[in-house]
Amino acid sequence: EVEMLESGGGLEQPGGSLRVSCAASGFTFSRHAISWVRQAPGKGLEWVSEISGSGDSTYYADSVRGRFTISRDNSKNTLYLLMSSLRSEDTAIYYCVKDGLPTRFDAWGPGTVVTVSS
Amino acid sequence: EIVMTQSPLSLSVPPGQPASISCKSSQSLVHSDGNAYLYWYMQRPGQSPHLLIYEVSRRFSGVPDRFSGSGSGTDFTLKISRVEAEDVGTYYCMQGINMPLTFGGGTKVEI
Numbered sequence: 001e002v003e004m005l006e007s008g009g010g011l012e013q014p015g016g017s018l019r020v021s022c023a024a025s026g027f028t029f030s031r032h033a034i035s036w037v038r039q040a041p042g043k044g045l046e047w048v049s050e051i052s053g054s055g056d057s058t059y060y061a062d063s064v065r066g067r068f069t070i071s072r073d074n075s076k077n078t079l080y081l082l083m084s085s086l087r088s089e090d091t092a093i094y095y096c097v098k099d100g101l102p103t104r105f106d107a108w109g110p111g112t113v114v115t116v117s118s
Numbered sequence: 119e120i121v122m123t124q125s126p127l128s129l130s131v132p133p134g135q136p137a138s139i140s141c142k143s144s145q146s147l148v149h150s151d152g153n154a155y156l157y158w159y160m161q162r163p164g165q166s167p168h169l170l171i172y173e174v175s176r177r178f179s180g181v182p183d184r185f186s187g188s189g190s191g192t193d194f195t196l197k198i199s200r201v202e203a204e205d206v207g208t209y210y211c212m213q214g215i216n217m218p219l220t221f222g223g224g225t226k227v228e229i
Contacts, residue, residue: 045167103178
């Protein structure tokens with residue numbers, strides 16, 4: 001069974017940094033692109049970033065480019081998102097989402113809550 | 119950036135009745151390979167989203183056949199043939215043809 005499990009969320013001050021992680025299991029991790037999708041309180045879904053299976057290619061939403069860095073460790077079946085220069089508008093649930101072929105986002109984790117506030 | 123526009127924002131449907139959600143994209147979602155990269159997700163209250171439909175009309179594993187997707191180019195529709203209590207939640211369309219990936223604003227379905 002495919003499982004995605006996020007961790008590392010919490011409260012951080014504006015301008016600070018936080019790293020969230022996602023442990024994956026139940027599939028061949030290195031063969032699949034993985035994305036981060038976030039959901040601000042009471043709002044809709046926003047794609048944040050994607051990394052290819054090898055880690056060679058990365059993509060970012062304009063709202064986070066230059067501040068967030070996505071990475072992965074295929075030896076540990078783990079995905080990371082390093083968030084820097086955090087803003088209040090980054091407050092959200094952050095979901096780790098697996099890509100399939102030809103499906104997209106076919107497995108979601110329960111999410112980890114990131115709150116940016118002074 | 120491709121803008122995805124869903125309508126209605128919300129709808130209330132009696133159990134057993136059909137429901138229909140529209141999703142329009144600002145650009146064609148048809149790739150040169152002939153496929154259209156339009157997806158539908160559902161999020162029940164308090165839960166993570168999950169995939170319902172991929173490539174416009176293909177039901178994901180385990181999705182009941184009362185859910186169907188249709189459309190082409192820039193206009194797409196998700197239909198529920200007979201709404202059940204477990205269908206309550208918010209539905210999102212998403213385009214997967216261009217980066218950044220973009221979602222519609224969501225349609226809340228109530229009974």
